[in-house]
Amino acid sequence: MKILFIVGPTASGKTELGIKICRRIKGEIISADSRQIYKYMDIGTAKPLNPEVPHYLIDIKDPKERYSAYEFYLDAKRCIEDILKRGKRPVVVGGTGLYIRALTEGLFPQPRISPEVKERLLEELKEKGIEALYHELEKVDPEAASKIHPRDRQRIVRALEVYRGTGIPISQFWKKKIDTGIEPVYIGIGWERKELYWRIEERVKRMVESGWVDEVRNLLSMGYSPSDPGFSSVGYREVVGFIEGRYSEEIMIKLIVKKTKEYARRQIMWFRKLPVHWLSPDTLGSLSGISD
Secondary structure, eight states, X not given: OEEEEEOOSTTSSHHHHHHHHHHHHTEEEEEOOTTTTBTTOOTTTTOOSSOSSOEEXXXXXXXXXXXXXXXXXHHHHHHHHXXXXXXXXXXXXXXXXXXXXXXXHOOOOOOOOOHHHHHHHHHHHHHXXXXXXXXXXXXXXXXXHHHSOTTOHHHHHHHHHHHHHHSSOHHHHHTTOOOOOOEEEEEEEOOOHHHHHHHHHHHHHHHHHTTHHHHHHHHHHTTXXXXXXXXXXXXXXXXXXXXXXXXXXXXXXXXXXXXXXXXXXXXXXXXXXXXXXEEOGGGGTOOTTOOO
């Protein structure tokens, strides 16, 4: 089945475009944003507040909880089926490439592995370094090692975690991908890099003016820690640094802008691999050029 995906880097106007399109086609939005899944983290993740159309997979996790691409795949599929049953049109909106790939290309079913396996691997990472773990991966699963960058800590640890926990190379699980049954149609707003960076700078300033620092103070007072998964969202740990007095608000803003631009560059590189139809920024003012 064909499903519309509105993708692109942060601050490119995906949510605004998604709402406009959904109003026109009687659609409902499934968020593919790994930051907006967390409760109590609204300003810094640019959540759509009081959206004009229904949004799903927002505010579904506590900041202390992890959420995998496979879990997203399962949740998003349920949302799509429910929306279609009600005679509406699902539209996936977001910039988290792993989520989008999971939903369009499928992921292998996640094997159950004891948490102790990963804990031990992380200890070895500190003791021996990533090179030693990568060399181990080359021995136990050369196929996976050939497809994973030698410095990609997360994927190397995950591959070894699967092997040690199941005795089966992760490359064998890759071959058991699920057929999602989804035929994606990708669109996005094609900003020039300079314009996108300006939008990022302005948005970060607005977030701070809107109370981002107070939002983080509230999270800390609720018992959440900068080491929690939710705080991996761009900017939150930088705000903690300001709250702790490590630098000024001006420096905080510069750090967040820098991190956000780096994140946007990674997203741009990711979406270059997909057949995205990039629309003119003028599309945000109208829907000319977009057909049903």
